[in-house]
Amino acid sequence: MTYVVRRVAYLIPTWLAITLLAFLIAQLAPGDPASSYFERLNGRPPGRIELARTRHLLGLDQPVAERYLRWLGQAVQGNLGTSYSSGLPVTHELLSRFPATLELATAATLLAVLLGVPLGVIAASRRSSLLDHVTRGGSLIVGSAPGFWVAYILIIVFSVKLRLLPSFGTGGLSHLILPAVALGLAEAGLLARLGRSSMLEVLREEYITTARAKGLPEWRVTWQHGLRNSLNAVVTQVGLVFGFLLAYSAIIEVIFVWPGIGALAVNAINQRDYPMIEGFVVFTGTVFILVNLAVDLIYMALDPRISLGSQTATAAG
């Protein structure tokens, strides 16, 4: 239990550092933000007095440290400022678009798991077979292809040529298939490789030999004894994959005009919408560390040797 408390408490400094990072990134912006803010609103560069007034309005006349603390104070209350481009609260926009990203990342993770894990297990149980070679080679190839390029190849084949699936937008399963495949394919390859190697490790264990010696059929040795024991590594990786896909869906969202936070962020970058960029960094960072926390806790629940400290570790091991 102390581990859980410590692990959760550790989130606070990490989260604070992420907010500092987000704030500092926005400070990298070239030019005077007050001047560009005024120009965006009025379509002309500000005069001297107007510039000073805008600066005061945006709080830019305060020292950096003070501005960070004020911004942080509001961020803690869920206020990440107002988007330059839409004029709406950043938090509101992020929250209203997050479900779409969640849906896409979940679908892509499911695909990666359902495709990758069985392939990895089968490849391990038939080592050096044709299927094993194809799985290893295929996983390396999909891991080497840029996801956004795979997205366009899928669009060209399934939308432009075959006219089977829509190439953009939302609405039902048919719209979800291409973006989910584009996003999840490389991770399927990763899970296949990981599943294969952790399965191979387990299959070398003595209890597998025992199970075989008992005369259990090979499929039961593989799928019951083998898979269950190699699952820990895979489950952890699945959690990481999910967090990764949540964060990395940005380009796929842009390509498929998917209304998630990734597309929102890329848009914000093109528009120089700094409050939105800051908000996006804080929001994604927060989601990412929460997913990592969940992964750690699940891993702990699966493997009692980790949760209860060193005394039981020797007993269990």
Added chain:
Amino acid sequence: MAAKSALTAEAERLPLARALAGRRALGRLLIADRTALAGLLIVAIVLAVAVAAPLLAPHDPNAQDVLNQFKPPSAQHLLGTDQFGRDELSRIIIGARISVLTSLAVGAAILVIGVVVGTVSGLAGGLLDGAIMRVVDVLLAFPSVLLALAVAGTLGPGLGHLAVAMTLVWWVDYARLVRGLVLGVKEQQYIESARALGVSGRRLALRHVLPNVAPPIIVLATLQTARLLLALAALSFLGLGVAPPTAEWGAMLNDGKNFLDTAPQLMLYPGLAITITALGFNLLGEGLRDVLDPSLR
């Protein structure tokens, strides 16, 4: 002198260091490993193309020919022409320069930063180590491509900005790996002997610690190059890299996406170039790992 012979003696007993010390032996092992050999061949060819690009390109990559837009492959233009009638093959070849050499440059920069920070952190220990590792933790707590996207997007478009953003974000992997490795060898007897003999901190790091932790770093560097290549392509595809008309693989894909119906081949070639190059580095990395650390096979 005495310290050096102590290291040599220890190195003889370390299979990894020995494999690395005998460069010829390493070469033989790499050629024997088919994965590594395939990767090595691809990487060598791509590097040769990148370096000799101006000599190899059959046409001026930026020469427009409005009467010959979207031409299919022909003897004149082996991969056809793009929306401005420019020779696609020449653009792919010249594009290798920016795509591959930028990835390698960023890779070298993060390698140096990461190795220096990781070694200092591992050898120094204490408060400095603690402070450095907190920074590393935070950067690792955040998805790298997104951070690079935010930094590059804030700095504004341009290949230099993009390279700076990627460097700022990616060095942490090395720092963590190197620190862990340094902590591992720090307590070894040959390091202690060198210390006892009064070897200075810098010499200790460069001559005694780093050679013994090199293999995993080399593996990471190779795999990392593939990742950087993909990230560079993605960020450049979003319009954060080179300005037109410069040929760069990610930017070429960004151009090509407007002609999916009429000229899908423009999406094919740059993507294949990226995939094959990344595959080469990935194969080489996997092969190196097998050769340098057979237990992971």
